Amino acid sequence: MAEDVNTAVEVLQKHHLKITKQRRTMLSFLCQRPDHYTDVTSLDAYMRDFYPGMSHATIYRNVKEFEDLGLVEQQVNGDQARIKFQCDFANMHHHHFICRNCGKVTELTMCPMDFFANQLPGAQIEGHRFEMYGLCADCVAAGVE
Amino acid sequence: MAEDVNTAVEVLQKHHLKITKQRRTMLSFLCQRPDHYTDVTSLDAYMRDFYPGMSHATIYRNVKEFEDLGLVEQQVNGDQARIKFQCDFANMHHHHFICRNCGKVTELTMCPMDFFANQLPGAQIEGHRFEMYGLCADCVAAGVE
DNA sequence: TACTTAATAGTAATCGTTACTTTTTAAAAA
DNA sequence: TTTTTAAAAAGTAACGATTACTATTAAGTA
Numbered sequence: 001m002a003e004d005v006n007t008a009v010e011v012l013q014k015h016h017l018k019i020t021k022q023r024r025t026m027l028s029f030l031c032q033r034p035d036h037y038t039d040v041t042s043l044d045a046y047m048r049d050f051y052p053g054m055s056h057a058t059i060y061r062n063v064k065e066f067e068d069l070g071l072v073e074q075q076v077n078g079d080q081a082r083i084k085f086q087c088d089f090a091n092m093h094h095h096h097f098i099c100r101n102c103g104k105v106t107e108l109t110m111c112p113m114d115f116f117a118n119q120l121p122g123a124q125i126e127g128h129r130f131e132m133y134g135l136c137a138d139c140v141a142a143g144v145e
Numbered sequence: 146m147a148e149d150v151n152t153a154v155e156v157l158q159k160h161h162l163k164i165t166k167q168r169r170t171m172l173s174f175l176c177q178r179p180d181h182y183t184d185v186t187s188l189d190a191y192m193r194d195f196y197p198g199m200s201h202a203t204i205y206r207n208v209k210e211f212e213d214l215g216l217v218e219q220q221v222n223g224d225q226a227r228i229k230f231q232c233d234f235a236n237m238h239h240h241h242f243i244c245r246n247c248g249k250v251t252e253l254t255m256c257p258m259d260f261f262a263n264q265l266p267g268a269q270i271e272g273h274r275f276e277m278y279g280l281c282a283d284c285v286a287a288g289v290e
Numbered sequence: 291t292a293c294t295t296a297a298t299a300g301t302a303a304t305c306g307t308t309a310c311t312t313t314t315t316a317a318a319a320a
Numbered sequence: 321t322t323t324t325t326a327a328a329a330a331g332t333a334a335c336g337a338t339t340a341c342t343a344t345t346a347a348g349t350a
Contacts (some may be wrong), residue, residue, distance in 0.1 A: 076221070097265055097268065097270070106265060106268075120242055120251060120281075120282070121282065122281075122282030122285055122286065123242065123251075123279055123280060123281050123282045123285060124279045124280040124285050125242070125278070125279040126278055126279035126280070127278040127279065128275070128276060128278065129274060129275070129276045129278075130273070130274070130275045131273060131274045133270075133271055133272040133273065133274075134268055134269045134270040134271035134272065135268060135269040135271070136265075136267075136268050137265070137266065137267030137268050140267055140268060140269050141267065
């Protein structure tokens, strides 16, 4: 976990971005749950609790920069944004199953795109999204309804 | 197109909802582009232009009711909601390819779920989302970049 | 036509997010 | 180490989509 933060910090340095204590705190917070999506508003609340008077703009700006660097993955599901730390910077294309109870993320192998491209002759497919929602096996076992 | 509105109106009646001129206008507006997603804010602007002083709340409440009735499909992509008229009330599960230029929607047959369920032993899959983005064949042919 | 209740208007608030300007600070240079 | 400078953060305040709330209006029914 600590080395994950260090790896992320190296990415910042490599792009000539400054290592501030605020950014380090943000990264270590996100690092704590590498397989869960976290509301940006939760991160915002945590940071402003940690650094009273910290600016919203700083937090959202850093989230955006982390995303540009591939350090976090963002997902917008309705009204607010959620992000998760991306441990495996190298890993490529994948999709998620997201537990609605605990937020746990399970990565899925294989991409469904292959089955659909031939249904759109002449079109130029530029992106896609595939996500599954429900309860993870742990929550089902725990009897969550 | 006109009969699509009438069909939708029948659905309203069947559920004992009142047929107001505002609702009729909303439906006919949505009916004009049955295969395109429309920003709710555009609908909002159109309605308030048509009925000056019309309340935002009325528009958003009706959108929600139309959605509950299956008359429109909603899709949230970031900051604002988009909806499209659902002509085929009876048709079941399907997914979309959405042109980023003209907003045209192409329905895809077959659902990728079947290929993934077995990757999540013990989990309870409650929903999923699959969407593809890009340029439709028409826009590609027209030379849109 | 009169009645009943859902629907609308009108106003204002909420809340996540962002713009802007000044001040601070990390990192590089001297 | 000290100085420099460019980037980051603080500290407002605003924006924009959406919603709550209450009084008023109008659709559907007797």
